[in-house]
Amino acid sequence: MTSYVIVGAGLAGAKAAEAVREADAEGSIVLVGDESRAPYERPDLSKGVLLGDKTLDELKVVDDGWWEQNRVELVTGDAAVRLDREARTVTLAGGRELSYDRLLLATGSAARTLDVPGADLAGVLHLRQAQDCEQVLAAITAGGSLVVVGGGWIGLEVAAVARSKGLQVTIVEPREQPLLAAMGAEVGAVWAGLHRDHGVDVRLGVGVEAFTGDGRVQGVRLADGTELTADAVLVGVGAAPNLDLAEQAGLAVDGAVPVDAHLRTTDEHVWAAGDIALAENSWWGGPLRVEHWANAQDQGAFAGRAMTGDTATWGQPPYFFTDQYDAGMEYHGYADPSDSTVVLRGAPASGEYVAFWCDGRGRVSAAMHVNRWDDSDALKALVTARSVVEPARLADADVPLADLAG
């Protein structure tokens, strides 16, 4: 009987447990999580739960009964603190030692923090876990003014909810546009415009010098000397992969855990998936790390199958979605905007448009739509094929998207 241990009870870890059990009816499976909750999906922490459309309990990856029915031992509230690859054991903070034949690391990411004075004041919030979400929800419910530091996805989503609940919202982003690294300046400016249109004060090109207040945050001092009033602050400055265990165990770590096309690390008994994995991706033609929900879901299941002997190779374009106000967006693929040409189809001002990112060889390596849900499959096919398409045809709404791939 094979013993499987999965460290990290997030989406990737839970999906891996499901896949292992599907392929191996006999093996023992232990899923170890340091949070007190059973695995849950995070996207609604910055959307549905804050809007009041969903509860935290509705985010569970599987029903409560699933674990026992499928003979998967779920350990919650206990962190894996030591990995001995020689002995093939994982030690938990509570002292328990687990032996494994096959180990999956799916430890995900943690919210980055800002190292400025006042960062530890009450009311300076982050958003990664369910308990953070409870605090952000309380801040939004209390009303008043919210300063969002960082124009990334989570910051923008929280800003959109807070604004729609009537708070005064300011976004502070040190770069020239929000979402600059993901979308580039042109499309980033469209998202900035969306927020301004909804009454958000979007401050670009200026950083935070300090959070001010006596015990509890009352203001934010910007690098240009501006003092903003704040009843609460959301720091949304990105996430950093949780690599402590991999590093402690002496695995090769390069800002992430590099894995091959079977999601296996340099140790033949250890796999990695989800936010922490820098995975060889045959679609991309090289290693890619992806911090998105679909990647965690699909890689988790893929790694589970790989651990049971499946020899498939990993390779698919990343996928991401966001909802802000009445803008629903889906993004397929991957592009470095600083090295890409952006082509728009449709006018962003209409609220329905498509953006394409073409690489130096003219291949469409990423595409997103806003509120054009019927286009999603064609965009995915186009990006999957990484077709070379003339920019004029991409922009021409009279050319059906389905005619562009291949």
Ligand SMILES: Cc1cc2nc3c(=O)[nH]c(=O)nc-3n(C[C@H](O)[C@H](O)[C@H](O)COP(=O)(O)OP(=O)(O)OC[C@H]3O[C@@H](n4cnc5c(N)ncnc54)[C@H](O)[C@@H]3O)c2cc1C
């Ligand atoms: C607020 C929010 C909104 C998001 N919205 C979207 C969205 O709209 N679209 C999208 O595509 N993606 C979204 N994401 C990203 C997506 O949720 C992540 O990419 C996904 O959760 C990654 O899954 P994972 O299983 O790799 O890691 P995680 O979800 O981070 O899970 C890892 C788990 O392992 C635990 N852990 C870490 N170290 C240890 C240890 N040593 N021992 C035991 N347990 C450990 C962690 O505490 C955590 O519970 C969002 C993320 C957040 C936080």
